Amino acid sequence: MRILVTGATGFLGAHFANAACAGGHEVVAVRRPGAVPRVAVASDVRWLDKPLADVATRDCRGIDAVVHFSSQGVSPQRTTWQEAFRHNVTEQLRLLLAAADANVGRFVLSGSCVEYGPEAAAHEFIAPSTPLSPTGAYAASKAAGCVASLALARDQSLRMVYLRVFHAFGAGQHRDNLWPSLRAAAIAGADYPMTPGEQIRDFVPVGDVASTFLEVCVNRSLEAGRPEVHNVGNGRPVTILEFADRWWRTWDAKGRLLPGTIPYRKDEVMRCVPELTIRRP
Numbered sequence: 001m002r003i004l005v006t007g008a009t010g011f012l013g014a015h016f017a018n019a020a021c022a023g024g025h026e027v028v029a030v031r032r033p034g035a036v037p038r039v040a041v042a043s044d045v046r047w048l049d050k051p052l053a054d055v056a057t058r059d060c061r062g063i064d065a066v067v068h069f070s071s072q073g074v075s076p077q078r079t080t081w082q083e084a085f086r087h088n089v090t091e092q093l094r095l096l097l098a099a100a101d102a103n104v105g106r107f108v109l110s111g112s113c114v115e116y117g118p119e120a121a122a123h124e125f126i127a128p129s130t131p132l133s134p135t136g137a138y139a140a141s142k143a144a145g146c147v148a149s150l151a152l153a154r155d156q157s158l159r160m161v162y163l164r165v166f167h168a169f170g171a172g173q174h175r176d177n178l179w180p181s182l183r184a185a186a187i188a189g190a191d192y193p194m195t196p197g198e199q200i201r202d203f204v205p206v207g208d209v210a211s212t213f214l215e216v217c218v219n220r221s222l223e224a225g226r227p228e229v230h231n232v233g234n235g236r237p238v239t240i241l242e243f244a245d246r247w248w249r250t251w252d253a254k255g256r257l258l259p260g261t262i263p264y265r266k267d268e269v270m271r272c273v274p275e276l277t278i279r280r281p
Helices: 011-022 081-101 113-122 137-156 178-188 206-219 240-250
Strands: 002-006 026-031 046-049 065-068 106-112 160-165 167-169 192-194 203-205 228-232 257-259
Touching: 002 011, 011 026, 011 206, 065 081, 065 206, 081 106, 081 137, 106 113, 106 137, 106 206, 113 137, 113 160, 137 160, 160 206, 167 178, 167 206, 178 192, 178 240, 192 240, 203 206, 206 228, 240 257
Parallel strands: 002 026, 002 065, 026 046, 065 106, 106 160, 160 228, 167 203, 192 257
Antiparallel strands: none
16 A cells, blocks of 8 residues: 655654554655654655645645644644644645545544543543544644544545544653653653642553554545544553553662642643544554
8 A cells, every 4th residue: 555644753653654664555754844753764665855735636646545643733842823723724624635636545634632622521431422622722723623624524525534542652752741751750760740640541552553543544444425533542541640650660760750749730631531442453
């Protein structure tokens, strides 16, 4: 299969590109000129050096599937409302229309659990059909991009899957996220200040996310004009403190975890756990 991947220099996209290459697929990866991947990407990836907004129908000819990871404002990076909606809605739709004009057969889009917002806490397990209640520019733009893309799929009879990723972690993640910052403190032998850690999350290794996207991209039977939405998670909810303690012991850290030294954020969602409607390979 010939796969066009956006966001291939980012955390999820780079791991997916490697998984696709390892699976014997041809990967064409979009990157901004000068962008450097967060993890080493397979040498047989063919790079398309242009901004997302410039990807045209001619770039999509001969492509079997588009897998779209590129996003503006992923935490902890900041964005404005205008930038988030330009990239995560307008440019996303432009890409889909260009690919549809080139008769691309299927689309797999990456979403985020933050689209559920505080609504997540009202559910023991969040179904993909749960109403979206995003807060902030990134979450709101991802939710808007989802709604618009699903509508486009119905209107244009596209074969599409939208996958909302929960709490992915692993190599290449932004250093200020939980797992990388925890690892850095463990390696340095430093203490690790944190919240009380009672929040319940579904932490999923990035390799499992990549393999799930690849399985859906290659093997899932999709019906034209009937887009699907699914969650991607691990299926084993834990508290943040339990997660931190397990990795702290795995790394044989010499410092101390310091739960309770940082307050919860305003409007902290205390439980965010998905209902999983597809099996991970």
